[in-house]
Every structure is written in structure tokens, then in C-alpha cells.
Amino acid sequence: MGTSKLMSLEEAISTFVQDGDVVGIGGLSFWRKPVSACREIIRQGKKNLTICTFVGGIEVDMLIGGGCVSEVKASFVGMEVFGMAPNYRKAIEAGQIKVSEESEASIALGLKCSYLKVPFMPLKGIIGTDFPKVRDDIKQFEDPLGSGTQLMALPKIDLDVALLHVPYADELGNGNIAGAVWLDDDMAKIAKKTIITCEKLVELEDIKHLPGKAQLPMQTTQAVVKVPFGSHPTSCYPNYTFDPKHIQTYLKMNFNDYKQKFISKKSQAQYLEEAGGVQTILNVLL
């Protein structure tokens, strides 16, 4: 029954990610980021992507370092207690990429607009900040129904493709997330194409019995790729936590050296070997 959407990472990225796309990235900060998919985007040399994520970390920084990004929409891009995101910071300070200044609500509401098919959503926030000075696509207005409330109109965000990493998926495209969902479910709903990478491939029957079932349902998924440790060096609950040593390594290395060692022409197995192999896996396993 059903058509299998299982494919290789190379095939999924080359088929469904085009230069100039608006790419939604799931997860949050150092948690459950689709980093293997981002490394593949760098390997394939995709260009002029607009990256949209709720809270970004090392994956956004890598894509910028890899020259794939022309614009970022995120409420925060940083390396948590490890410091600032170096490529993100450098690229903005040098005027090399565009930033759409975002808050948490502007991302969450922008995505909500997309599935409600409305051009904007109102928010009783952002008013009084300097956001309107740097965003000509947001506007303060008075409640048209007459309450007198001042509101901020925040525009729709459409995604061409969503990259989401989950612990469990079936080949039909049902994805199950253990733990926090963040905006992954909204992204899957609205993206024209959704690529799910997963730790473990299971059957539809298993998805039915997992808590939360298919938070990412098959009807919105185009590709499923099995990539164990696919969100390393970020976490994937309940399998592993983020890899603090790899993040430190990333911050100490010149990005081009990092790219040579960990990204260019590296299979997932070669990547994990370079990243410390068995010892690293034992370090991060929960």
C-alpha cells in the first residue's frame, strides 16, 4: 500500500531544493536540527537560499559559511553558552546577507498566515520597538472592528521546502517527534515540499502506537531519508544530546578547513568517523 518516499539524501536535496528557495528549518537552537540535510545542501552548492527558522544555531551558521544563503529570517541565531554564531555575525557585519529582523511571534504568525492563506496576522506586540524602522513589510494599525486596540500586522511567510529531522518516520512520510515539536508541524503543513530525515525507519503500524502519532503526516511529505545521527552535532531526543566538543571544534576552526574535514565529499559514515567515531557516539548517547 502507498508509494514509498524513501530516497537518498543526495536525491532528496537535489530534487526538492532549488537555488533561491525559501527553506524552513525545524528544531530549535541546538536541538533536533536537520544538520545532515544542511551539509548536503552545502555539498551541492545551493545558492541564494532564504533560511527561515524559529531559533537558529550551528546549522544556519554552516549554511552561511558554505555560501548558500542570501537572507535569514530567524528570531535568534547563536551558539547558546558557547557564544555567537561566527559566520552569521561576520556576514551581517560585512553586509553580505540580508536579515529580516524577526521575533518569535513574527515567525510563528507568518507561518500561520501561510496555512490560513491570509496576507497578514495581527499581533498585540512589537509595538514600541524599532522593528517598523527596519521592516517596511510590517505595519501598526487600529482594530478595524472598533475596539480601539493598536495592533501590528505581520506578513505571511511561505516556504518552498521544509527540512525536518525526527527520531521516527515510515516510508510513506509519517514522522513522529518524541519531545518538543517546536514549529516543525506548522512547517510541514505549509511548505510546498517537506523532506524528513529520520534516525529510525519504522512501519506505519509503529507510528500509530507512538505518543503523538504522526505529528508530521504523510500527505505533506515528499521525501523520507534515513540518516542515523542526522542531527549531530545537535541533539535528537530520545537518542542523543548535542555534542559540546564538536561545537567547540566548529568554533575554533576556520570554516573552510571545517568544510574540508567534515562536509565536502563526506558520507554520513565518514562524517561520524571524522567527528570522533564511536567515542563521540558514546559521549552523546542518552
Added chain:
Amino acid sequence: MERMTEYSKDYTADEILTVLMAREVKNDDVMIVGVATPMVWAAFTLAKLTHAPEAIYHYIMGNTFVYEPRQVSLLYLEMNTARAYRFQNSGECTLESLPSDTLTTIEFFRPAQVDQFGNTNNICIGDWEKPKIRFPGCAGIADFSMFYKRGTFLYTTRHDTKTFVTSDKVNFISGVGFPDGKPSICGGSGPQCMITNLAYLDFDDSTKRMRVGSIHPGIDIEEIKSSTGFELLIPEGLKETEPPTIKEIKALREKADPIGIRKLEILAGSEREDFLNDIIEKELAMEMKFPKLIK
């Protein structure tokens, strides 16, 4: 036997900050734990262990509501959020639950710049178009700072003239204080306090300007004045900050944050890096990865 409150004699700078933040928590609060703020997590856990046992954690990293207190952790925060009694997706969290009239929320923001009216900047230094320094961003501060019924709570581990600047020097307002000395039209209570390594600052009821609420033991008022880029209101009969009690310090050191992860917010340079490496080694060596449940 009745005894007078006994105060700690050996508390450190990170400890007085954490204790003062904990004291702001009320028993019916939802405590918002943001990204990369171990000191806030330590303060909230300390509050749970001392005077606010019913307070609820809301972890932004999980968008989860969690009831039980666990030891502060660097690597295993997500394990803690997986012990939630309710999950929300980020849309629900941002748009529905937090700015509600039935929850009293407490959230601490750590600004890169703050002016005399509590307006804050977490975006950039210099012109936004081509900044000298670009910061990670303001996350939800732009959404909530004008909203919270209980107001917002500010802290900094570095009370200096880079952080405390006059309104014209704030490069980007990403958190709303009292715009032009008036409450926000969005209905929130505005900034309630700014807790620093030198003083507890609050806001004057009529002018909404920042004033010295109390001065930490051993700190000179002149140091506070020279470390602030605008004129602080200084009330007559300036009070001294109530120091951390022995009980608070014991709960913080032995239960809430024994590894001392909160110190990452106060250390700098190679000292910080060495300490970070030490925390990582200690936590990687743990067999049980769930942050320790505190009973």
C-alpha cells in the same frame, strides 16, 4: 528556638545575582526559562526550593510546562523538558499561552543595552544596516516585553557604561520599557527591576525612571554612578541589599546548581573556557543523563 535570619558571609557575585532573581518569583508564577540563561534557571529552581514551591517552569527550549525542580544542567536540558506535563508547539506558546490573563509569568531578559526607562537592545551595536556588532537577536523579547501583566524583569552580570546608556545611544529598541517615560499602550506593567552585580535597581512610579532600589553590601554608590551612562534616581536613605541567607546559599550550592553552571554568565575569557570544559567533562561522565530530580 527562634533565631534571627543568618546571612551568608562567603557568597560570590554570581550567587547574590541568582538569589536576588529568585526572590522575585511568586508562588503562582509561570517561570519562563529562555535560551542560554543558566543563571535564570538556577534562580527559578532556587525559588522552587525556598519560597515558591508551586511555581511552574516553562522551558522555551521545549515549549513545555514542567512542575518538578531538577538540578541545572548544560547538556541535558532537553531531558528535563521531556518530563513535561504539557507540550505546545512554538506557535501556541508564542501566540496563545504566554500573554494570557490567567497566567502570571516571570521572565528575565539580559540586555546588551538598556536606557533609563528600561528600553532594551539585543540586536546590534552601531547602525542596524551595517552593525559594528551583530548579536544573536531578541527572540521573544519584542513580543512579550510590552505585554506581561507582572511586567518584565531585567538583569545583567556587567553593570557598566556600555550596558547602561542614554536613550539616544540605544542602537535598536527590541524590548519595550516605558517609552518616553510612559507605560506601553499594550497593557503590560513594564520593567519591574534591573538586577546587577552592583545594585538592585527599580523604576520610579511617577517618572518611570530607573532608580537605585538598594546597593549591594560593600559597593560604593560612586561606583554605581560611574558605571551607569545616565543619571540614576537615588532616593534619600539609600538601603543596602539584603544579603543572601545561609539557607539560600546552601540550597543553591548543594541542590539547585552544584556544578555552578550559572557562573558561565559571569565569567569571561580563558577562565570561562576552562570552566566550560570542566562542566562538559563532568556532565559527559554522568551515567544517568536525566538532570537530578530535587526532592
